[in-house]
Amino acid sequence: MSRVRVLVGTRKGAFILTADGTRERWDVSGPHFGGWEIYHLKGSPADPNRLYGSQSSSWFGQVIQRSSDGGKTWETVGNKFLYDGPTGTHQWYDGTPHPWEFARVWHLEPSPSDPDMVYAGVEDAALFRTTDGGHTWQELPGLRTHESGRLWQPGAGGMCLHTILLDPAQPGRIFIAISAAGVFRTDDGGKTWRPMNRGLRSEQIPNPTAEVGHCVHRIAGHRSRPGVLFMQKHWDVMRSDDAGESWREVSGNLPTDFGFPIDVHAHEPETIYVVPIKSDSEHYPPDGKLRVYRSRTGGNEWEALTKGLPQRDCYVNVLRDAMSIDALDPCGVYFGTTGGQVYASPDAGNTWRPIVEHLPAVVSVEVQTLP
């Protein structure tokens, strides 16, 4: 029977949750790296026991951890993230030029075919890659040095590159998203990049339809539809049917279109999930009800999923990297909250229950489907 392994990054350490394919009984291991912020953990699709973790602290900076046995043991690997060439400046919060400064790794995206190759999205926004299992990291500087880079500004959480999508059908095509610059795409393995933000509208910037400057929170796609992308923007849920060339809003009947994560069903490429949050200044669900919304039509028409989720007095947030979906049938959907709960649905969202309830604030959730 297949198994699942859920990798949870929190403000104070990493936790690994495992279950068999029924997803009923869970074992919890951790905290790993207790006291450190774990922005992201992710396993290699090519070797599921190879895990990578981003461990950081305001005191001690960035550490990268690697496991070769599914998280039982870990070793530190390289943590030298040096920008390639002159760093130049981006805009600071007050609009003045500010030099690029490395702060932390937000997201690790292992190659689908090579366990030693991993992409890292960092703050201040840049894309790095290792080809030696994390021992050394090289920047792909074409992104940071894009002509629009001097105009990028940090979101409230920092100027982070938080999403990396490796196109499954077209080698060399990568989508990334930066808060608050927007989506960029390369078709040549990272040498050159184009902004992919046409159709986005953000009233919080001087030109609401500017080429860059949009606070994109997350993008997601399905392996079988490489040209179709879904986006949770600061406000607005969007989709693209032309590999990011243009976007249209699909917020439809959502109670609010603010939120952070968005993800796609494992077997139904038009079934997507979001967690609506009341507003950008409140950062909790509307009406104290924690509801995942599912659209089976690729957006516009949404249904609330509530069975097993708290429907009163709930004021947690779900952060951008804190939702993941397994590959079983029916697929399991997982998300973590800033209140330390990780909820799981073994039936594609119909019913939910917490699989662990009292962790530190959850930053990231990734699930691996294991043989």
Added chain:
Amino acid sequence: MIVRVVLPPHLRTLAHVSGEVKLEVAGRVTQRSVLDALEARYPMLHGTIRDQATQQRRAFLRIFACEEDVSHEAPDAPLPQAIATGAEPLLIVGAMAGG
């Protein structure tokens, strides 16, 4: 010279050590030479005390020697004789802050 260094708890965990670290330091005993020796012996500490790009001490760390804060001394200034001889440990201290 054998220099004794006390690391903050999280760095002891990261380096898989308990208690003080004893380091062989060649030449003059300075903050730089001690930290160079520390990082050579424990490579996982690279970047955790000094920024990888600037080599500046990380803002939330201080370095104490013989009950004095030497954090703002020049990195190549000699440390007190008691540190150089191992009579006293060099303390690397994390800022007290919660969260």
